[in-house]
Amino acid sequence: MGKKKIVKKGKKPHKNKPTSKKYSKYKVEGSSLKKERFCPRCGPGVFLMKSKDRLYCGKCHYAEFIGSAENHK
């Protein structure tokens, strides 16, 4: 039998990985779902990307303009 000794060098304590942005959107599902718009074509789960003045779906290329309500600057 081959004796394999696995030496783990530099074993670090488990760190909290930064979750992806996409996942964070799922996480807030329920409370702040109003903020994140999902694609009306692709359905819930496919969120629209927010650019300067519009929302955009990278999947079906649906685009929706944001009203003046988002003017913070």
Ligand SMILES: [Zn+2]
């Ligand atoms: Zn879509």
